[in-house]
Amino acid sequence: MRISTRFSDSIHILAFIETYKGKLPLSSENIARSIETSPVVVRRLMGKLRSAGLIKTVHGSADPKLMHEPKDISLYDIFLAVEEEQHIFTIDPKTNPECVVGGNIQSTLREFYQQAETAAKAKLATTSLQDILDSILVKQSEKDPQKLIGSNLK
Amino acid sequence: MRISTRFSDSIHILAFIETYKGKLPLSSENIARSIETSPVVVRRLMGKLRSAGLIKTVHGSADPKLMHEPKDISLYDIFLAVEEEQHIFTIDPKTNPECVVGGNIQSTLREFYQQAETAAKAKLATTSLQDILDSILVKQSEKDPQKLIGSNLK
DNA sequence: ATAAATGTAACTAAAATTGTTACAATTAGT
């Protein structure tokens, strides 16, 4: 399997909060309608985002707030917040230690996998929530050619 | 989930073949003993490696052969051979098209995920099976300080 | 007060991964 939709859905939540704050109630129900999942799934993810210090929420109040500006939240920050297993590749943990290959392949793969993972994470680290928001607005304006991009500004 | 142990186990199989060819029977049973899995799992993976042109086998004969030199087989070649889903990140496929965020986040994430995936795959592409074999031998010689590294040569 | 919302636990369902059983087809040794 792959990096789960938890990651994509979490980016979605943060993008939703920033896009619709002051325009719509930011309830887990409204967010869930955009992701097309259940409000409980949204609240579960928001709990992790809160634990990681990315958002602030108040129990009972449908008004989450970003704790940082979108330009200061990287995709890697979000990845760290919601993915517990942070390795991308899985090393088989039970190879035969009495075999030259089985006894050394785990640490060998760890070394080379590390390089690939770091390269990917570095890319995530250089992409911000603001980049995501910008891209969303550009794509939206391509669908609504008559609408000024500026009309999405608050 | 993550890139499965299929990938790690496949690298293991190829490293085993190269390391023990001419020294041990290269049966799925012997290979499985090194990975600590079942022979059927090994044969299943070897089937994919064969389809991808990385190894050659003869039905009934326990003597698989690499089709290329270890320096010419990259980890990315192996990845392509055994992982059907070749994306690392999962994009939620059912977001609400009537929402600005839900309607544009899929293509947006595809764009940024692509960059991270390409970075990781590029690293895999620059690592060869020979690099893996070299690392395995060095690590093994660190465990057997009295043994000459050269004694692992054929 | 009452309604609406969050936070969280426990459970269920679905999907993916890994391992097992079974067996036909082929090779290898005697």
Add this chain to the structure above:
DNA sequence: ACTAATTGTAACAATTTTAGTTACATTTAT
């Protein structure tokens, strides 16, 4: 030629992970 060992593959089962659901105490908002 016969037998044992092996591959190739399908079908199935077990395990693990992910995603969704139900339930409910707690808090906010009107």
